[in-house]
Amino acid sequence: MTEQKNFTVQEIILHLTEGITLPENTVDQLITGSLDQFVTGIVVTFMPTQHVIEQAIQGGANLIIAHESPFYNHHSATDWLENDSVYADKRNLINQAGIALFRCHDVIHRFEPDGITDGLIQQLGWTTYLSGRTAESDIVAFPEGMTVQEVARQLKERLSIDYVRIAGNSEIVCRHVAVLVGFRGNGHVTIPLFRNEQVDLIIAGEGFEWETPEYIRDAAQQGKSKALIMVGHAESEAPGMKLLADRLNECFPEIKVTFVKEQPVFKVF
Structure with missing residues (x-):
């Protein structure tokens, strides 16, 4: 033995x-x-x-x-x-x-690719839609397009969360989406993506509420098709740590490796 x-x-x-x-x-x-x-x-x-x-x-x-x-x-x-x-x-x-x-x-x-973002994309089932990467985000392309509401429903279902927050017009059809994890939702990171990557929707963990959301509000009032979904910091990054646990299980079969997920820190009242 x-x-x-x-x-x-x-x-x-x-x-x-x-x-x-x-x-x-x-x-x-x-x-x-x-x-x-x-x-x-x-x-x-x-x-x-x-x-x-x-x-x-x-x-x-x-x-x-x-x-x-x-x-x-x-x-x-x-x-x-x-x-x-x-x-x-x-x-x-x-x-x-x-x-x-x-x-x-x-x-x-x-990690190459970023282990946290990779975990989120995999859990969402969007790997085949991945069309590019920037320093802070993954860009996914939906060939048939999805409305912001449809994307939000997928996020809630596949991340097993009760709610997301939407800014902008939730009925617009999105074909190019930027996905940013954790605290990458601030204006100087997100706003240039609309121009440089031609995205319709940004999905982020969190960020200052008076930056990107206010840009989206102005854009919507001007009739521009731009939207934002805030998922939550933990909710956007926990899938990457689960992926890490799975990889450690493969590398160290002698050790019991467990991923422990917490409940969302906020409740909607």
Whole structure:
């Protein structure tokens, strides 16, 4: 019988980062735990919430690979949370369980293609419609066209979400669509795509509400066929982390790898 190999946290991280050049100010780091501890199981998630951490503990996993920070800011700073009880309880739970938490943000965005965007396109079933890529977006072309309402219905169904937000005329027919994940919905990123890529619709995770949505409002009032769908930051990026979990399962069959999805953070009242 072949002896089962034990992998350290460092070996998993080296696998994830192989061939990737990270920026000097990268946010990717081992936030808790140690590199030399042996991995008993892996939980992959978009946001390492209290619920996700509890699920990891219940499942016997001691490595969480998360896209976003557990501590409510992009650079995982904690000095400003020193006397906060929510932070303290969460940190204590992680430490007492001996969980190593690796932030996988810049790494996965530097996959070829971008691992987060690729996961979203695959989950939507739009791979065959992919017609091009920009630095921030994937461009999909629907040969027969779809109305904004039809696209919105597909998004809700295929991402298993209750709602999206639409700006502009929801009845226009879209043939070229730009898909942007996460916090890429700001005006300086999205607005040039209408001109440079000749898109009818932009689908984004989130962005400042007074930039792109206001541009779309003016365009609609001028009679121009442009529209915007905001899906939500987590809702646009979680599929990419699920794809990462699937790939880790293939590469490390000796380790139980689980993707844990959170419920949407907002409810519509």
